[in-house]
Amino acid sequence: MTVNATVDVPVIATVDVCVIGAGSAGSTAAIAAARQGASVLLIDRLPFLGGTSTAVLDTFYGFYTPGTQARKVVGGIADDVVTALRALGPVIERPNTYGAGTGVTYLAEHLKVAWEDLVRQAGARVLLHALLQGAEVRDGRVTGVVLATRAGPARVIATVFVDASGDADLCAFAGFGYETAGELDPAQTLTTTFRMANVDLGRRRAIPKAVLHQLMAEAAESGDYDLPRREGSDHVTPVDGMIATVMTRLDSYRRAPDGRIVNATDPWFLTEAEMAGRRQALEYVRFLVDRVPGYECASLVALGTQVGVRETRRVFGDARLTRNDVLAARSFDDGIGLCGAPIEDHRAGTDTAWQYLPDGEAVGIPYGTLVVRDAANVLVAGRCFSATHDAHASVRSMAQCMAMGQAAGTAAAQAVAAGCDPRGIDVAALRDRLRADGAILELAAAPRASAR
Numbered sequence: 001m002t003v004n005a006t007v008d009v010p011v012i013a014t015v016d017v018c019v020i021g022a023g024s025a026g027s028t029a030a031i032a033a034a035r036q037g038a039s040v041l042l043i044d045r046l047p048f049l050g051g052t053s054t055a056v057l058d059t060f061y062g063f064y065t066p067g068t069q070a071r072k073v074v075g076g077i078a079d080d081v082v083t084a085l086r087a088l089g090p091v092i093e094r095p096n097t098y099g100a101g102t103g104v105t106y107l108a109e110h111l112k113v114a115w116e117d118l119v120r121q122a123g124a125r126v127l128l129h130a131l132l133q134g135a136e137v138r139d140g141r142v143t144g145v146v147l148a149t150r151a152g153p154a155r156v157i158a159t160v161f162v163d164a165s166g167d168a169d170l171c172a173f174a175g176f177g178y179e180t181a182g183e184l185d186p187a188q189t190l191t192t193t194f195r196m197a198n199v200d201l202g203r204r205r206a207i208p209k210a211v212l213h214q215l216m217a218e219a220a221e222s223g224d225y226d227l228p229r230r231e232g233s234d235h236v237t238p239v240d241g242m243i244a245t246v247m248t249r250l251d252s253y254r255r256a257p258d259g260r261i262v263n264a265t266d267p268w269f270l271t272e273a274e275m276a277g278r279r280q281a282l283e284y285v286r287f288l289v290d291r292v293p294g295y296e297c298a299s300l301v302a303l304g305t306q307v308g309v310r311e312t313r314r315v316f317g318d319a320r321l322t323r324n325d326v327l328a329a330r331s332f333d334d335g336i337g338l339c340g341a342p343i344e345d346h347r348a349g350t351d352t353a354w355q356y357l358p359d360g361e362a363v364g365i366p367y368g369t370l371v372v373r374d375a376a377n378v379l380v381a382g383r384c385f386s387a388t389h390d391a392h393a394s395v396r397s398m399a400q401c402m403a404m405g406q407a408a409g410t411a412a413a414q415a416v417a418a419g420c421d422p423r424g425i426d427v428a429a430l431r432d433r434l435r436a437d438g439a440i441l442e443l444a445a446a447p448r449a450s451a452r
Helices: 024-035 077-088 108-122 169-174 201-205 209-221 267-291 323-327 389-395 398-418 427-436
Strands: 011-020 040-043 092-094 103-105 125-127 131-138 141-149 152-163 178-180 194-197 233-236 243-246 253-255 261-263 299-303 313-315 335-339 343-345 353-355 363-366 378-380
Touching: 011 024, 011 125, 011 141, 011 398, 024 040, 024 077, 024 108, 024 152, 024 398, 040 152, 077 108, 077 398, 092 233, 103 233, 108 125, 131 169, 141 169, 152 169, 152 398, 169 313, 169 378, 194 267, 209 267, 261 267, 267 299, 323 343, 323 389, 335 398, 335 427, 343 389, 363 389, 363 398, 378 398, 398 427
Parallel strands: 011 040, 011 152, 040 125, 152 378
Antiparallel strands: 092 103, 131 141, 141 152, 178 313, 194 243, 194 299, 233 243, 253 261, 335 363, 343 353
């Protein structure tokens, strides 16, 4: 909801840039803006930074193109994150189960610390356990936000805001336009991840992907197991004998009697999804132990901190990335990042749909997809950026979220320094700054020889 400022809600911070959501996009945006000299506050509802990268998954996808030769398409702050992870412990580069490009697998507990170190070293402030509750808006300009904290309601005032909430929460509260996933195309499903220890990796590696999927199908068809997804994946982690999974599948929305879409932005729906996901995860654990070689003596050691949400709201920006843009590997004059990942549509049913870009090529991410159409001073970064369902299914990977975050944070700081709104910055100067800071805006002339 849009709210009016009230004197009885105390202001706890006044900053140049306020970032809502501390996932891969938001944490990177905070680092970028602070490194450019802006005063920054990074806000998240969880007790740690990283969002999906620490609460749900353990692998960065999107750094490399898939295909015959891997080409690196994301750098800059994203590389700093991987460097910080390597300083804390082992990091594994491994092929994606479905050929979506080399993944960078890490220990999520280490990543929590890596994000904190990088954000604080950059000079940004952090506020955890804070949930966005409203926005103060005048003529399309957000002047402040209202948070729920352990000390009660609180306000934050800022010049520029970055909505990196994943669900476009700030834009929704402010009344800015967005598309609800499921309105025009089916929304991607939800997933509860889990990890298992004491896996015999040698025996597990002897089972190829096709055989694992056959075992899943046979178990489901036997009637002894409730396995809605039949081609889920598991992968090694930096911890010997521990396997992480992406196997479960939960409906992402339902239609209310009035036709309204109810999804993971609804607290009742989200509550049910969290509980159903845990029950479903235990069913997949039972299947693995009973039917998959290598898992005979394995045990469940952790469930994802929260259910994995792929899409809920996608804002309307000054530009909108489309399916045709992605599949044609289109470039843009205002491009701020690249993506070579396929359209990976976790649709309802037993399988996942994949559509690939031309081999070794990448689509550009336009700056206009980060500029909120209806707002004067709000940028978005991450999975709520301006894109159609299909384009979003390609460009939502965490490496791309970091690329968008670096661009949004840099643009926010440049807008503050220039005394203008994000729409008015010199985009050529933004692109120059991003390149100077290690971001990759164009593919290198020669591809890498092979994925590591």
